[in-house]
Amino acid sequence: MVLQIENLFLRRGEKWILQDLNWQIEKGQNWVLFGLNGAGKTSLLNLLNAYTFPTKGKISVLGMEFGKTYLAERLRKQIGFVSSSLQQKFHQGDNAFEVVLSGAFASIGLYETPTDEVRNKAISLLENLGCIHYANRNYETLSQGEKQRVLIARALMGDPPLLILDEPTYGLDFIARERLLESIEKIAKSPNAPTIIYVTHHVEEILPVFNKTLLLKDGQVFASGDTTELITSEVLSTFFELPVSVIWKNSRPLLSKDQLVGK
Template sequence: MILELENVSLKRGGSWLLENVNWKVEKGQNWVLFGLNGSGKTSLLNLLNAFTFPTSGNMHVLGMEFGRTYLAEKLRIQIGYVSSSLQQKFNLHDNAFEVVLSGAFASIGLYETPTDEMRTRAAQLLHDLGCYAYANRRYETLSLGERQRVLIARALMADPPLLILDEPANGLDFLAREALLDSIERISSHHDAPTIIYVTHHIEEILPIFDKTLLLKEGKVFASGDTTDMISSPNLSDFFGIPVNVSWDHNRPYLSRVHITNG
């Protein structure tokens, strides 16, 4: 079991950000966490990374039980986490290779001397993610899409069993988004690939590799299960509260609104 949440709730400032969340992710599964802005996605990710702790309920992540183990640093080194909040934290003068190498030490910046083995792994990850051509370019010169792929390579440096991608395609144009999604698909094809949780509010980003989906709405689990069941016209019409149509093309879903005319 990668993670298991039982009736997990989170309260801050007198308001419930999450209520009675139940979620199980098994090794080998890849999940989409889908929800609109304000649905509680960030609060849930903060729990998974042990940035915050639940107000009530039971949580196990990578075999560690919240409340029973001092797990903050021990847990985070086992989770590859990529979010837009990381984009601005790196030294803009470091090159892409140095940014990736820093992932071996779970540090923002490279302050220790990497081993030859680490250097070899960083180079391989840059190659796998299509970043090798700009390995020596400074981070500040990279496009948003290039930075995202570098950060994913960094997240994989410690060979984590769990990779969480928080809105990784946010702000990317069509070509950059598809290049990023291709990279994610290549990662998942490796025999030692981590379990991936992909967080988004755009269903067209859902790749065939994501066989499971959790729909989060107003801090509660609206539904969870097989992606083909979750990302369907009837289910998403209920989820959004308006009639929508889901069409599938090459095992990718696309969403459109159903306009109802009178008469």
């Protein structure tokens, strides 16, 4: 079991951020975590990475149960985490290659001397993700799409059993988005691929490799299960509280708002 959450609650002050959350992820599954802004996605990700801990309930990630042992540092070394929030944390002057190398040590910045094996692995990942040609450029000068590719390469340096992609296409134009999605699909289909949690609020980003979906609404699980059964006109109209239509094309969903009759 990659992830097991049972009856989880999270409170900040007097407000419940997450309520009665249940979620199980088995090895070999790839999940979409889908929810609108304010649904509680970021709070849930902070829990998975052991940046925060539940108010009550059980959570176990990669066999490590929260509260049983001190697991934060050990757990984070086994999770590849990609988020735009990381982009501001890297040191000015670090180039793309150095950022990727730092992933081998789960550090922000490169403080250890990488071996030839680590360097070769970083080069291979940069090549596979199509960013070897800007490996020597300063990370801060890269485009948003280039930065995201570098972050994914960094996340894969430790061969993590779990890869979490938090809104990875944020700020990308259509072409850059589709190219990045192609790379993500390639990773998901590769031998010994990690389990992937793909976080988004855009239906059209759901790739065929994401066979499971959890719909999160107002801090609660609205529904979870097979993607093709949940990403439908009927389910999403109820989820959004707005009439919508879902059309599947090339094994990917497209979403549009239905025309309202009358005023």
